[in-house]
Amino acid sequence: xxxxxxxxxxxxxxxxxxxxxxxxxxxxxAQAAAVRERYRPELVRVNxxxxxxxxxxxxxxxxxxxxxxxxxxxxxxxxxxxxxxLFAPLCAWVADRQLIHGRRLYRCGAxxxxxxxxxxxxxLAVGIxxxxxxxxxxxxxxxxxxxxxxxxxxxLALRYGYALAALGAVGALAALPFHLLDAxxxxxxxxxxxxxxxxxxxxxxxxxxxxxxxxxxxxxYVWCLETVRLAALAGIYLDINLFAHRLVWKDWLGWTPAxxxxxWSDPWFDLCCAALTALLPATALALGIVRRDRALLWxxxxxxxxxxxxxxxxxxxxxxxxxxxxxxxxxxxLAFGLLRWLRTGADRRRGAFTAEPLLEPxxxxxxxxxxxxxxxLAPTPKTPATExxxxxxxxxGGGGASGGx
Amino acid sequence: MQEALNDLEGTGILNRExxxxxxxxxxxxxxxxxxELRLLLxxxxxxxxxxxxxxxxxxxxxxxxxxxxxxxxxxSTACFAYCLRRGGGFSPETAxxxxxxxxxVLLLGCLLFGTFQGYLELRYQLLAQHWSWWLLGSGLLxxxxxxxxxxRLVLSLALSTLGAWLGVKxxxxxxxxxxxxxxxxxxxxxxxxxxxxxxxxxxxxxxHFLSVHLHLGVNVLLAALVAGTDSRTKGLLYLAALLLVxxxxxxxxxxxxxxxxxxxxxxxxxxGFTIFVFEHVxxxxxxxxxxxxxxxxxxxSALVAFHRRFRSAE
Numbered sequence: 223x224x225x226x227x228x229x230x231x232x233x234x235x236x237x238x239x240x241x242x243x244x245x246x247x248x249x250x251x252a253q254a255a256a257v258r259e260r261y262r263p264e265l266v267r268v269n270x271x272x273x274x275x276x277x278x279x280x281x282x283x284x285x286x287x288x289x290x291x292x293x294x295x296x297x298x299x300x301x302x303x304x305x306x307x308l309f310a311p312l313c314a315w316v317a318d319r320q321l322i323h324g325r326r327l328y329r330c331g332a333x334x335x336x337x338x339x340x341x342x343x344x345x346l347a348v349g350i351x352x353x354x355x356x357x358x359x360x361x362x363x364x365x366x367x368x369x370x371x372x373x374x375x376x377x378l379a380l381r382y383g384y385a386l387a388a389l390g391a392v393g394a395l396a397a398l399p400f401h402l403l404d405a406x407x408x409x410x411x412x413x414x415x416x417x418x419x420x421x422x423x424x425x426x427x428x429x430x431x432x433x434x435x436x437x438x439x440x441x442x443y444v445w446c447l448e449t450v451r452l453a454a455l456a457g458i459y460l461d462i463n464l465f466a467h468r469l470v471w472k473d474w475l476g477w478t479p480a481x482x483x484x485x486w487s488d489p490w491f492d493l494c495c496a497a498l499t500a501l502l503p504a505t506a507l508a509l510g511i512v513r514r515d516r517a518l519l520w521x522x523x524x525x526x527x528x529x530x531x532x533x534x535x536x537x538x539x540x541x542x543x544x545x546x547x548x549x550x551x552x553x554x555x556l557a558f559g560l561l562r563w564l565r566t567g568a569d570r571r572r573g574a575f576t577a578e579p580l581l582e583p584x585x586x587x588x589x590x591x592x593x594x595x596x597x598x599l600a601p602t603p604k605t606p607a608t609e610x611x612x613x614x615x616x617x618x619g620g621g622g623a624s625g626g627x
Numbered sequence: 628m629q630e631a632l633n634d635l636e637g638t639g640i641l642n643r644e645x646x647x648x649x650x651x652x653x654x655x656x657x658x659x660x661x662x663e664l665r666l667l668l669x670x671x672x673x674x675x676x677x678x679x680x681x682x683x684x685x686x687x688x689x690x691x692x693x694x695x696x697x698x699x700x701x702x703s704t705a706c707f708a709y710c711l712r713r714g715g716g717f718s719p720e721t722a723x724x725x726x727x728x729x730x731x732v733l734l735l736g737c738l739l740f741g742t743f744q745g746y747l748e749l750r751y752q753l754l755a756q757h758w759s760w761w762l763l764g765s766g767l768l769x770x771x772x773x774x775x776x777x778x779r780l781v782l783s784l785a786l787s788t789l790g791a792w793l794g795v796k797x798x799x800x801x802x803x804x805x806x807x808x809x810x811x812x813x814x815x816x817x818x819x820x821x822x823x824x825x826x827x828x829x830x831x832x833x834x835h836f837l838s839v840h841l842h843l844g845v846n847v848l849l850a851a852l853v854a855g856t857d858s859r860t861k862g863l864l865y866l867a868a869l870l871l872v873x874x875x876x877x878x879x880x881x882x883x884x885x886x887x888x889x890x891x892x893x894x895x896x897x898x899g900f901t902i903f904v905f906e907h908v909x910x911x912x913x914x915x916x917x918x919x920x921x922x923x924x925x926x927x928s929a930l931v932a933f934h935r936r937f938r939s940a941e
Contacts, residue, residue: 236631249645256640261631269939271886275893276930283923290916332927437629514655519663527670543681550675554731557667561727564660571657577727580652580659 223383226265226323228440231383233263234328235441242581265328276331284313284339299351306347314340322382334384341374361405368394368401383442385449392453395421419458426454448517455506459525462498463532499529514574527553628653661727668731676738683746692750699743706736710776719832722777733776737769737784762792774833782839790816790847810851817848838885845876845888849895856899857906869899881937889933893926 237258244254268276288309292302317336321327345367352363372394378387399417403410429451436444503525510518530549564570564577571578629650636646651657683695710733713725724730744761747753754760769785772778793812824840827833849872855865873896880889904918933939 232631235628239628243649248648249641253640253645257635260635260638260640267940268934269886271890272930272934272939275890276927278894279923279926279930282919283927286916286920286923290913290920293912293916514658516663519660520666523663523667523670527667527674531674541685543678543685545678546674547678547682550671550673550678552671554668554671554675554735557664557671558728560660561664561668564664565726574656574658576657576659577661577664578659579661580657 223440223442224322224381226326227328227383227442230263230265230326230328231441233261234265234267236261237263246579246581248581263328264326266326266330267328268330273329273331277335280332280335281339284309284336288343299354303347303351306343306350310340310343310347313337313343334382334386337378337382337384338387341371341378344374345370361407365401365405368398372398379446383440383446385442385445388446388449389453392422392425392450392457395425396457415461418461422454422457422461426451426458429454452517452521455502455521455525459499459502459528462495462502463528499532503529511575665727665731668728669734672731672735672738676735676742679739680742680745683742692746696743696746696750699739699746703736703739703743706732706739707772710736714776717775718777721835724777729776730778730780733772733778734780734784737765737772737781740768741765741788759792759795762788762795766792773836777833779836779839782836783843786820786839786843790843810854813847813851813854817844817846817851820844821848841879841888845872845891848872849876849891853895853899853902856903859906862903862906866899866903869896881933884937884939886939893930897922897926 240249240254240257240261243249243257244251249257288305291297292305295301297305313336317333317340321330321333321336327333348370349364349367352360352366355363372391375387375391375394378384379391396418399414399421403414429447432439433444433447433451436447439447503522506518506525507522509515510522530552531546561577564572564575570576632641632646632649632653635641636643641649648657679699683699686695710729713729715722715725744765748758748761752758766785766788769781769788773782773785790813793816794809797809797812820840821844824837824844827840828837849869852865852869852872856862856869858865873892876888876892880886880892901918901922905915910918
């Protein structure tokens, strides 16, 4: 990651966290203001919504800027390629040199979009002209464009710590085996699927291992690694779950296994899918609890809910209505039971776990106002203690040496 | 974070207990699963009510209507009884929730009540072609519950049900030009929701409901006005109203530092303005591209100026 970000992110993080402390009532507004003053970041940031607006209108402007000479000069494939080759480095230069290093912009929308557009333009510049050189060249051209998109997204994730770029990289990586086989005209979705599994598995394990040392990593890297891990896990889960329904593989990808190969009706197919559909959320839950890893817990909640809902594809216990009702009852009962169990523990906790809201949720850069926009699940900021934080006194009011918190 | 906490404690900004608690939180010695469990509870209740709906549709012939209706009514009543027993009664201010399940039990009760109404109408057709009045009835009940039990989740449900009632009523009973009538109703609904939220703040009554009112009301209002900008006869009127409401939303965003309303204002206004311009002016491709280029450049410049003036990140 560029030095400007790796050194400046720490201050940004403290400032953002101080807002959570204030909203949770752990510190007084005066204390939070003092923290913000002491850790005033050198990087220039904007509010999330202004960031979205800047990203949208920068995209509109740059696309129009590229389209204008193309329309005026009435260019065809070659001309468009030249335009893309001109604009790709220009966008990258403006974003990196002028906006990031020159004006110290940090996730302000405009510079992010310019970098993404640079990668997109470069990929299109390789893919578009191949159209004129025949079918085989076109396939290889778009494969090369795919590779550029993958490499570009990876560079953006590594250099600037953009989680969205990391997500794009995982998506491009997942699609690569299929694209490669298609370009080589080797129609073996089974091979592509194995490659997909291996790639996603390797990416997920690598990210998980790197995250074990998250305290020493810049915040942007942590977000990228978290994104890679969750995207890989989600990809694997969706694949095994949807495979059991034959939905994607049969209807969308048109996979009909040839004679002598694996059959849809092979019993171990469904058994493996069922086992993995249950194992993935269960493993994530176990790891999440042992390591107190919030991302894994969220994954376990979503994947577990999906597994319960799609149980009927694996175990034919009854009909949809009964199963959905039972699933709802089971989930609500589980959540309710856990809430009560945690609250009846000593100091309203069991081990390190508590059902009390210690800090308001952090959604990776979304501020409190963004949460408020997501009504009605948004939390309500608590009234901060007027004299700062008062420890002890039972309930959930303090910490440290005073016992209870 | 640990280094920053040491520093903040050393400089006296945080006291010893605060720093110790935050160290425990960031060191994961204390780990809250509050939001994860709430999400699980919310998902469970939504799935449960969906399943009950399916169950009713499937078994109403075999189980018997009265039995099913009684079971649903009993479930709904039990939920309301739980909330009445656990809740602290009406308060014009924010009322603390007695437990994490409380909000969701109320939601379940309201959803079961909706299922009960739907089933009753489906089976006995009590209101026949006037069935949309059920929506009004349930919307009003939800509104009452939201205020009495102090629940923003149910308030959202109430406002969307009332909006649906207006929409259904319009589409059922307006024979000609129902899209214009629908638009008019949407404008009326959006304005009423915003006005109600503002009035509540002025009266000091459930001030914390304002954001729910504003997010829903402003979006409905702006979307309805955008839909009218392509009108040949009244397009200018709609555009003027859209720009006026957009300006108000942007002004509120700046004043209250709630920049989501700036996003709404700019996106809807830009969309409406673009529709109006392309509806009334015939341009070549170059002109269209130039339009997007100049407007995007102007808006980016305006946003940068806005950020510099109001320091949006602070």
